[in-house]
Amino acid sequence: MSIRIETLTSKTASDSKYSKNQTISTTTAGIDLGADMPEGGGSKPISITKVTSTPTLINTVNTTVTVEKEEG
Amino acid sequence: MLTANGKALCKLNSSDQRSGNTRITFLNTSNTETTRDGAAPSNPGSISYFLNTLILCVGTGSNAPASSDYTMTDIDAGLTVLNRTREGSNGDYHQDYIGIFNTTYRNDTENDIVISEVGIIGSKDSGTDAVLIAREVIDPVTIAPGEAYTFAMYIG
Numbered sequence: 305m306s307i308r309i310e311t312l313t314s315k316t317a318s319d320s321k322y323s324k325n326q327t328i329s330t331t332t333a334g335i336d337l338g339a340d341m342p343e344g345g346g347s348k349p350i351s352i353t354k355v356t357s358t359p360t361l362i363n364t365v366n367t368t369v370t371v372e373k374e375e376g
Numbered sequence: 377m378l379t380a381n382g383k384a385l386c387k388l389n390s391s392d393q394r395s396g397n398t399r400i401t402f403l404n405t406s407n408t409e410t411t412r413d414g415a416a417p418s419n420p421g422s423i424s425y426f427l428n429t430l431i432l433c434v435g436t437g438s439n440a441p442a443s444s445d446y447t448m449t450d451i452d453a454g455l456t457v458l459n460r461t462r463e464g465s466n467g468d469y470h471q472d473y474i475g476i477f478n479t480t481y482r483n484d485t486e487n488d489i490v491i492s493e494v495g496i497i498g499s500k501d502s503g504t505d506a507v508l509i510a511r512e513v514i515d516p517v518t519i520a521p522g523e524a525y526t527f528a529m530y531i532g
Contacts, residue, residue, distance in 0.1 A: 366530075366531070366532060367377060367378065367510050367512055367529055367530065367531050368529065368530040369494045369512045369514055369527065369528065369529050369530075370527075370528045370529075370530075371514065371517050371525060371526070371527050371528075372525065372526045372528070373523065373524070373525050374480060374482075374523075374524035374525060374526060
């Protein structure tokens with residue numbers, strides 16, 4: 305029997321408090337228990353990878369101006 | 377064209393406000409520095425200090441827009457403001473755009489008024505600390521006495 309616990313956290317464009325396509329942080333932790341446990345007991349190392357990107361200044365912002373005459 | 381003020385505001389919106397209380401220095405329309413502190417990072421509207429006051433203004437300047445712009449010429453140019461509307465940029469950040477701004481003006485003077493620039497300005501209270509967020513130069517629009525025009529700017 306094998307049990308795997310994995311968490312994944314990611315915030316991208318779906319979170320309106322952050323800019324589009326901006327990955328705030330991604331953390332993945334996987335823990336395998338049971339089947340591959342070394343003889344004599346103990347647990348396998350827990351692997352954690354963390355990636356954090358620092359957003360850069362938004363320089364792709366566009367401005368568009370329109371002018372419309374009001375009739376009447 | 378976003379001004380340096382506008383770019384700083386965008387950057388603040390996208391990240392910095394989450395990292396703690398924020399302090400940002402703007403160049404106001406009088407070409408002097410004005411410093412504002414944000415609120416707690418848990419409050420997305422911390423920089424609403426300016427965001428809540430952003431309005432579209434017109435002017436008579438014609439210099440090419442630049443990031444270093446901090447003011448406009450003859451803001452509102454003596455026109456009567458009939459209506460100002462704003463969507464977004466109100467602390468509740470929209471993921472697709474920063475804001476859509478509209479102002480409808482009428483010329484209640486006896487002379488033509490020629491508009492050649494449009495900008496977004498934010499201010500606090502009396503407007504003495506007004507800061508220019510964005511500015512565009514447009515083909516001149518002549519507003520004859522009695523005429524009304526709606527100017528709109530989309531930032532996104």
